[in-house]
Amino acid sequence: MGVLLFVGLACSGVLLLFVMRASPRLAFVVWCATLFFIPVWIxxxxxxxxxxxxxxxxxxxxAFGRNLTLLPxxxxxxxxxxxxxxxYGLKLASLATVVTAMSEWILPYILGRLVLGRLEQPTFVDIVAVFVVVAAVLGLVEFGTHTNLFTRITGPGSVSLYETWGTLQERGGNLRVEGAFGHSIAFGATLAMGSAFILACRWKPWIKLIGLLLVTGAVAASLSRLALLTLALTVGLSLVLMPGLGRRLRVGILVLGGLGGVALLPYVTGILLAAGEEASGSADYRLDLMSLLxxxxxLGSAEDFVGLTTGGSYLGVFARSIDNAALVAALRVGWVGAILLLIVVGFAALRLLQRGGANPASIAVAAQIPSLFTVAFITQFAVAFWFLVGVAVSWPLLTPATRGSRRAKNE
Incomplete structure (x- = not known):
């Protein structure tokens, strides 16, 4: 029975690959649906x-694999x-470390480099924008009903698969919305990146404003200070640098931002004050992480530090969670590997300064740089971030003029 099930799944997978390769748009829709709505514990x-x-x-x-113009x-x-x-070969890093790095960093980056080779930029942007807004709406429903449907997915024996992952978070007695992302910061930060695509898509200005309002509400419902900060940075950079935004839309965003700030600031501040020591302790914890340096x-992974005490600090308290992506990378692959990762991120972010380089992906990546030092690469946030790094790198290479010349040459 197990062999038949495996053969059936393998055949279904091969069929799906053929369908995805034949239809790039469908392939990307399926990938986005998986990213936004299927938790990582599945x-x-x-x-x-x-x-x-x-x-x-x-x-x-x-599915998207084709010729690729390589860059330094x-x-x-x-x-x-x-x-x-x-x-790994020299036993300086474990197999789990290498597999995690390849699957969460490298593989999404490769997809980001490939996707625009077969999908038109406007179509790509519109698809991302739709999924971001739908995820935001579901987040607001979660906030209003205090129910996260994704945590109710059960495994054998009606055991909740989410229970093996974690528990729903609260701050100041309020549920922190996390959608299918398994963590409120991952959810909020991913929506913050997606806000750039809402502003860049082909919707009418008033629809963009509604979409941005929904995303802002969902990010606020995550009760993540980092997510709110990166959302503000993303929208701010978009207003200043993104080409094609009309005057009416810019004015609408400024008005909406002002009204949203007035409406949300007392609410969020009140929750943070109610959280008291929990919120301040969260900030202190991130500073204490520096002792892990x-x-x-x-080169290679750091030694097991669970039993270590340095300068009077017991480092084992950080074994469960390290909210600093750059530090986690250094602990996994060493200083050299972490520096290489930051070079790649810097290249994608600096696309903003190049002619034709200001695009929703490069803006989203640049705005997330503060998050690299305050949250780890967790759940789908890691995949979304490195995917957009790859897209940001590819975008200036695939301008409409370039694509037109390629199409003419192929014909």
Whole structure:
């Protein structure tokens, strides 16, 4: 029975690959649906655990795989891949560390580099915008009903699969909305990145404003200070740098932002004040993380620090959660690997300063830079971020004029 099930799943997977390769638009829609609405605790165990979004990203890479114009930054990524494989071969890093890095960082980056080769930019932007707004609406429903439907997905024996992942968070007695992302910060930060696509899509200005309002409400419902900050940065950078935004839309965003600030500030501030020591302790915790710098190696994973005490601080308290993506990268692959990752992010963000480089992906990546030092690469946020890094790198290479010349040459 198990063999028949495996064969059936394998045949279904092959059929899905053919369909996705034949229809790039459908392939991207399926990938986005997986990203936004299938939690990372849903997947299969084949040796390591493979989440649904990892499997779908691999399938999408195959579906979108075509010729690719390589850039120096791709050499940096390739160097990072070889370095991680070498670390595993030399037993400087575990297989789990390498698999996690490849599936959450490298694979989504490759997909981001490929997707615009077969999908028109306007279509790509519109699809992302739709999914961001739908995710925001579901987040607001979760906030209003105090019910997260994704946590009710059950496994064998009616056991909640979410219970093996974590528990719903609260701040000041209020539920922190997290959607299918398993964490409120991951949910809020991903929606913040998506706000750039709402502003860049082909909708009418008043529809964009409604979409942005919904996203702002959902991000506020996550009760994440970081998500609110990066949302403000994303919208601000879009207003200043994104081409094609009409005057009416810019004025509407400024008015909406002012009214939204007046309406939301007392609410969010009140919750943070009610949270009291919990909110301030969260900030202090991030500063205390710096004590882990002493165990980071130039190459390879840091030694087990659960039993270590440095300068009177017991480092084992950080074993469960390290809310600093740059530091987590350094702990996993060493200082050199972390620096290579930041170089790739910097290249994508600096696209803003190049002619034709200001686009929703580069704006989203640039606005998320503060988050790299205050939250780890967790759940679908990691996949979304590195995917958009790849898109930001590719965007200036695929202008309408360039695509038109390629099409004419092919014909």
């Amino acid at each position: 997947g299969v165990s084949l040796g390591p655990f493979w989440s649904a979004i990892t499997l779908m990203t691999g399938a999408a890479v195959v 930054v791709d050499g940096v990524v390739t160097l990072l891949v070889f370095m991680m494989l070498a670390q 002493k165990v980071v190696r130039p």
